[in-house]
Amino acid sequence: MAITDDVLVIGGGLAGATAALAAAETAPDARVRLVTAKQSTLRHASGLIDVLGYAPDSEGQGQEQEQGQGQTPIVDPFAELDTLPTGHPYERVGGEAVRDALEFFDDIAGDAYAGGHTDKNALVPTHGGTVKPTARYPTATADGLASDDRDALLVGFETLPDFEAPLAAAHLEAAGAPFDARGVTLSFPGIVRDDAKVTRYAHLLDRNEQVAAAGEDEIGAREALAAAVESHLEGEPRVGFPAIVGDDRPAAVRESLADALGVDIFEVPMGPPSLPGLRLEDLLYAALEDAGVRMTSGVPVVDYETGNDAIDHVVVDRNGAEIPHEAAQYVLATGGLVGKGIESGRERVSEPLFDCHVPHASDRYDWFVDDVFGEQPYARFGLAPDRELRPLDANDDPEFRNLRAAGAVLGGYDYAAEKSGAGVSLATGYVAGTRAGEESE
Amino acid sequence: MAHDTTVLVLGGGSTGCGIARDLAIRGVDVTLVERGNLTGGTTGRMHGLLHSGGRYAVSDQASATECIEENEILRDIASHCVEETGGLFVQRPEDSDEYFREKLAGCRDCGIPATVLSGREAREIEPYLAEDVARAIRVPDGAVDPFRLCVANALDAERHGARVETHAEVIDLLREGDDIYGVEVRHDSGPGKRTHATPGTTEEITAEYVVNATGAWAGRIGAMADLDVAVRPSKGVMTIMNVRQVDTVINRCRPKGDADIIVPHETTAILGTTDEEVDDPDDYPEEQWEVDQMIDTLSELVPIIEDARTIRSFWGVRPLYEPPGTGTQDPTDITRDFFLLDHAERDGVGGMSSIVGGKFTTYRAMAEEIADHVCAKLGVDARCVTAEEPLPGSEDIAVLEEGMDSFGLRSPIARRSKQRLGSRAPDVLETNENEANPVICQCEGVTRAEIQDAVEQSGSDLNAVRIRTRASMGNCQGGFCCQNMANELHPRYDEETVRDALDELFQERWKGQRHALWGEQLSQAMLNYALHATTMNRDNDPANAPAQVDYAQFDGGA
Ligand SMILES: Cc1cc2nc3c(=O)[nH]c(=O)nc-3n(C[C@H](O)[C@H](O)[C@H](O)COP(=O)(O)OP(=O)(O)OC[C@H]3O[C@@H](n4cnc5c(N)ncnc54)[C@H](O)[C@@H]3O)c2cc1C
Numbered sequence: 001m002a003i004t005d006d007v008l009v010i011g012g013g014l015a016g017a018t019a020a021l022a023a024a025e026t027a028p029d030a031r032v033r034l035v036t037a038k039q040s041t042l043r044h045a046s047g048l049i050d051v052l053g054y055a056p057d058s059e060g061q062g063q064e065q066e067q068g069q070g071q072t073p074i075v076d077p078f079a080e081l082d083t084l085p086t087g088h089p090y091e092r093v094g095g096e097a098v099r100d101a102l103e104f105f106d107d108i109a110g111d112a113y114a115g116g117h118t119d120k121n122a123l124v125p126t127h128g129g130t131v132k133p134t135a136r137y138p139t140a141t142a143d144g145l146a147s148d149d150r151d152a153l154l155v156g157f158e159t160l161p162d163f164e165a166p167l168a169a170a171h172l173e174a175a176g177a178p179f180d181a182r183g184v185t186l187s188f189p190g191i192v193r194d195d196a197k198v199t200r201y202a203h204l205l206d207r208n209e210q211v212a213a214a215g216e217d218e219i220g221a222r223e224a225l226a227a228a229v230e231s232h233l234e235g236e237p238r239v240g241f242p243a244i245v246g247d248d249r250p251a252a253v254r255e256s257l258a259d260a261l262g263v264d265i266f267e268v269p270m271g272p273p274s275l276p277g278l279r280l281e282d283l284l285y286a287a288l289e290d291a292g293v294r295m296t297s298g299v300p301v302v303d304y305e306t307g308n309d310a311i312d313h314v315v316v317d318r319n320g321a322e323i324p325h326e327a328a329q330y331v332l333a334t335g336g337l338v339g340k341g342i343e344s345g346r347e348r349v350s351e352p353l354f355d356c357h358v359p360h361a362s363d364r365y366d367w368f369v370d371d372v373f374g375e376q377p378y379a380r381f382g383l384a385p386d387r388e389l390r391p392l393d394a395n396d397d398p399e400f401r402n403l404r405a406a407g408a409v410l411g412g413y414d415y416a417a418e419k420s421g422a423g424v425s426l427a428t429g430y431v432a433g434t435r436a437g438e439e440s441e
Numbered sequence: 442m443a444h445d446t447t448v449l450v451l452g453g454g455s456t457g458c459g460i461a462r463d464l465a466i467r468g469v470d471v472t473l474v475e476r477g478n479l480t481g482g483t484t485g486r487m488h489g490l491l492h493s494g495g496r497y498a499v500s501d502q503a504s505a506t507e508c509i510e511e512n513e514i515l516r517d518i519a520s521h522c523v524e525e526t527g528g529l530f531v532q533r534p535e536d537s538d539e540y541f542r543e544k545l546a547g548c549r550d551c552g553i554p555a556t557v558l559s560g561r562e563a564r565e566i567e568p569y570l571a572e573d574v575a576r577a578i579r580v581p582d583g584a585v586d587p588f589r590l591c592v593a594n595a596l597d598a599e600r601h602g603a604r605v606e607t608h609a610e611v612i613d614l615l616r617e618g619d620d621i622y623g624v625e626v627r628h629d630s631g632p633g634k635r636t637h638a639t640p641g642t643t644e645e646i647t648a649e650y651v652v653n654a655t656g657a658w659a660g661r662i663g664a665m666a667d668l669d670v671a672v673r674p675s676k677g678v679m680t681i682m683n684v685r686q687v688d689t690v691i692n693r694c695r696p697k698g699d700a701d702i703i704v705p706h707e708t709t710a711i712l713g714t715t716d717e718e719v720d721d722p723d724d725y726p727e728e729q730w731e732v733d734q735m736i737d738t739l740s741e742l743v744p745i746i747e748d749a750r751t752i753r754s755f756w757g758v759r760p761l762y763e764p765p766g767t768g769t770q771d772p773t774d775i776t777r778d779f780f781l782l783d784h785a786e787r788d789g790v791g792g793m794s795s796i797v798g799g800k801f802t803t804y805r806a807m808a809e810e811i812a813d814h815v816c817a818k819l820g821v822d823a824r825c826v827t828a829e830e831p832l833p834g835s836e837d838i839a840v841l842e843e844g845m846d847s848f849g850l851r852s853p854i855a856r857r858s859k860q861r862l863g864s865r866a867p868d869v870l871e872t873n874e875n876e877a878n879p880v881i882c883q884c885e886g887v888t889r890a891e892i893q894d895a896v897e898q899s900g901s902d903l904n905a906v907r908i909r910t911r912a913s914m915g916n917c918q919g920g921f922c923c924q925n926m927a928n929e930l931h932p933r934y935d936e937e938t939v940r941d942a943l944d945e946l947f948q949e950r951w952k953g954q955r956h957a958l959w960g961e962q963l964s965q966a967m968l969n970y971a972l973h974a975t976t977m978n979r980d981n982d983p984a985n986a987p988a989q990v991d992y993a994q995f996d997g998g999a
């Protein structure tokens with residue numbers, strides 16, 4: 001028997017979660033369900049919420065190479081939204097919707113995120129040592145802004161080769177950061193294996209596990225870490241660590257370290273697996289539960305049936321059993337090339353679930369340019385929607401009346417170059433979910 | 442007149458490095474110059490098949506005989522660079538029985554151990570072979586790592602006093618009358634400590650004798666002294682698969698094979714290759730259809746290849762040579778034999794010989810022959826010992842095994858590190874117990890100690906570190922570990938050098954992937970791009986930008 005809901009969101013990343021939350025808020029009586037296959041792209045992402053850091057290349061001058069390279073970052077992303085080319089997801093939903101979506105996010109995130117006090121971008125240190133513009137950042141990173149001129153001590157660990165603190169400090173200086181940064185490399189108290197997972201570091205601190213300390217018996221991991229850092233402090237008012245400072249209780253861990261050292265503590269966002277990204281996912285899933293969204297996770301949507309230009313139902317594969325799921329409105333938020341909402345073969349690029357139209361060059365050699373950071377066509381692969389976010393077919397007609405798309409499954413923007421990934425997922429998720437909620441009633 | 446060096450070898454591929462080693466061991470003062478990095482030419486862009494000779498057993502029995510002899514020698518002196526996979530010549534129903542018989546007889550004529558397997562027996566060895574494979578001939582083909590083998594030769598040459606100068610391009614031959622007495626090189630900025638001279642500066646290096654071992658580029662060098670060396674460069678494509686579908690080298694048993702070999706290498710398998718003449722070895726088209734066609738052809742032998750994930754494709758150019766007047770039309774018909782051109786005998790110009798043609802498998806024999814020739818000219822009567830002297834890293838397996846255990850490295854990594862490093866493993870892996878030795882490249886399991894060792898030897902040139910260690914050559918194509926490799930350069934090298942080295946490595950890794958950009962690999966490319974551009978902002982790093990960022994204008998916190 002079919003499972004029946006009012007709104008069905010497919011894909012549980014930032015865009016899908018936002019869409020489900022927006023639908024639930026817009027239509028409080030509607031039954032909203034989110035079906036998702038695997039962990040989302042957030043496990044890779046740094047957890048920052050970028051809105052727009054650099055202007056995309058305007059149309060026409062789309063020559064090979066050097067698109068944004070060497071640009072200075074945008075100070076006020078919201079002021080730039082109206083200048084974007086036609087077809088860019090922000091242009092589709094409009095600048096006002098982007099603001100609304102960020103406000104919606106700020107409400108959900110509460111005090112886990114900061115940056116909402118201003119329209120301006122912040123410049124956040126990266127683990128490579130340069131800075132990047134972003135609109136919202138985890139509270140754990142708030143004291144680490146590079147656009148804050150207090151001196152900083154960066155602390156790295158011998159066993160975490162991703163973050164070489166002295167190098168990052170030198171790089172910040174080369175990037176012109178307005179403060180003195182120093183870096184030291186320590187061994188992490190309680191880490192005995194060279195290949196411990198990042199969660200191991202975080203859990204040591206979360207649980208304040210007893211670790212061996214020089215001379216003494218055993219002390220808590222937080223005290224031991226503070227003690228190791230203390231002798232290296234030269235009066236810096238803030239100390240930055242790679243983003244491993246707690247998994248379940250990051251605020252408490254930071255507070256213990258801050259109290260012990262008398263400084264502010266911050267995290268530098270890291271590459272995969274990214275704890276800040278996973279914390280954001282946890283936060284969203286808690287909000288979904290609070291909002292009464294029904295969750296079906298660990299299973300993919302594999303097929304669908306239509307009737308009257310609309311999707312009648314989709315089929316979920318639950319360990320081989322094909323279970324129909326029926327709804328009035330659908331939101332496709334299956335991600336881009338990374339989330340597997342967009343796939344490619346030797347001949348063509350496609351959206352594998354509904355086979356919605358994905359504009360792309362027919363010659364595979366036109367999918368990329370030679371400069372790795374050049375204007376990469378593949379980075380813009382995705383669906384082209386109307387202003388309602390309904391994916392359009394090759395003739396610019398909506399593929400289905402009751403299907404909207406949100407997040408990285410959309411095309412027409414290069415989030416990596418623009419620094420707009422999470423912002424687009426929020427804005428389009430918010431709009432798609434709100435519309436789906438309205439029309440489900 | 443005093444010369445800077447006795448023998449000057451041009452070209453740092455397998456041939457040039459092999460010659461430098463051979464001469465250096467014989468006590469000759471040698472300098473080798475290479476325009477890019479070692480293995481930067483064809484040697485770093487080949488299929489890695491250690492031929493048994495089976496491939497040439499019908500068409501070119503002299504080459505076949507030489508292959509089996511050298512195959513046996515290399516398994517002995519360079520066991521750490523060779524994997525003895527064995528090889529199969531596979532017959533499909535449409536392939537001729539007569540050719541199969543000729544192949545078998547040819548192998549036996551040339552002394553290549555060969556046994557016939559039924560289709561079922563062949564599938565027992567290689568379960569992914571197509572159902573309709575009829576029979577196969579088993580021969581001692583192997584997989585060889587050209588990077589390690591070439592570098593091992595260069596290292597040994599250096600140990601015996603040779604000067605090895607990379608990033609030094611020959612821009613002119615010094616010729617006076619009918620005598621060539623050296624070259625002019627232009628030094629370039631190879632990052633790292635191998636840079637002996639300021640980039641852009643030129644240097645004249647004089648020598649008693651010059652050996653032109655520039656492979657597909659030998660004609661260019663010849664032209665610098667108005668000598669005609671008719672190399673016919675011929676390109677071939679290879680595609681790396683993400684898993685090792687076969688453990689044995691798979692060849693198609695038919696007369697003129699194109700795109701018909703699969704060679705297993707460490708955790709991957711490499712498909713290859715094609716043969717098409719090109720005009721310019723530095724600038725030739727790399728085309729999609731070549732890759733597609735090869736995958737189609739090889740999936741007739743191993744059907745799962747059709748849908749398997751590829752990592753990247755790359756091309757190389759063979760330095761084929763024909764004596765003047767042969768006029769072969771099809772490059773697949775040009776002999777794989779090598780030719781020693783003594784320009785004194787041939788052109789009346791003394792002081793230089795060129796060595797052209799040949800194969801990687803027979804590099805040592807080529808080197809021996811030319812070293813004999815040079816020694817005769819110089820009046821040196823030392824004997825060649827390269828067929829017996831193991832290459833650095835290949836001796837002492839037992840010591841190694843012991844060492845591994847005591848290092849406490851877990852077996853997959855230990856095993857692979859050990860294979861890579863040969864007898865140098867204890868030195869490299871015996872890090873201070875208190876020093877952390879985390880894995881820097883997860884895909885290939887390369888540890889900090891190995892990277893540090895490679896940096897010690899190659900300086901800040903991360904591409905050279907990659908070649909020595911295989912770091913950044915696995916599934917993620919460096920997306921996740923390039924940054925970590927660069928981090929290892931600090932504080933030995935300053936921040937700016939590290940930044941440049943990272944950029945160079947990352948661009949180089951991208952170059953190789955472009956021909957396999959679909960499916961999983963395209964998704965991986967997007968992930969890598971996002972990691973480097975979004976998370977790290979390496980595309981718009983203010984440290985590289987011309988304009989200053991005004992930090993005060995941005996959000997400085999609540
Ligand atoms: C390395 C990296 C770093 C990044 N850093 C930043 C950053 O610093 N700041 C920023 O703003 N953005 C960043 N981004 C971009 C941002 O993370 C993404 O744009 C955003 O997370 C995409 O969200 P999404 O919900 O559209 O897709 P995804 O997060 O990819 O979610 C798609 C979901 O759909 C599921 N799914 C797919 N197919 C099906 C199916 N058939 N049935 C059911 N479920 C399915 C997937 O399993 C997945 O859970 C980064 C991205 C990457 C890759």
Ligand SMILES: Cc1cc2nc3c(=O)[nH]c(=O)nc-3n(C[C@H](O)[C@H](O)[C@H](O)COP(=O)(O)OP(=O)(O)OC[C@H]3O[C@@H](n4cnc5c(N)ncnc54)[C@H](O)[C@@H]3O)c2cc1C
Pocket residue numbers: 451452453454455456457474475476477478479480481482483484485486487488489490491492609610611612654655656657658662675676677678713714715756757758759760798799800801802803
């Ligand atoms: C597609 C393909 C697949 C192959 N597969 C196999 C195989 O599986 N097994 C096998 O045995 N053989 C194989 N071969 C053949 C083998 O790779 C070559 O024969 C061998 O590597 C040639 O080595 P070399 O040193 O002569 O040439 P190279 O490696 O090309 O060395 C010549 C060097 O000279 C340098 N040079 C050029 N110009 C200058 C200059 N002006 N100044 C200074 N230096 C200069 C170049 O940079 C280059 O490094 C293959 C070849 C190709 C093309």
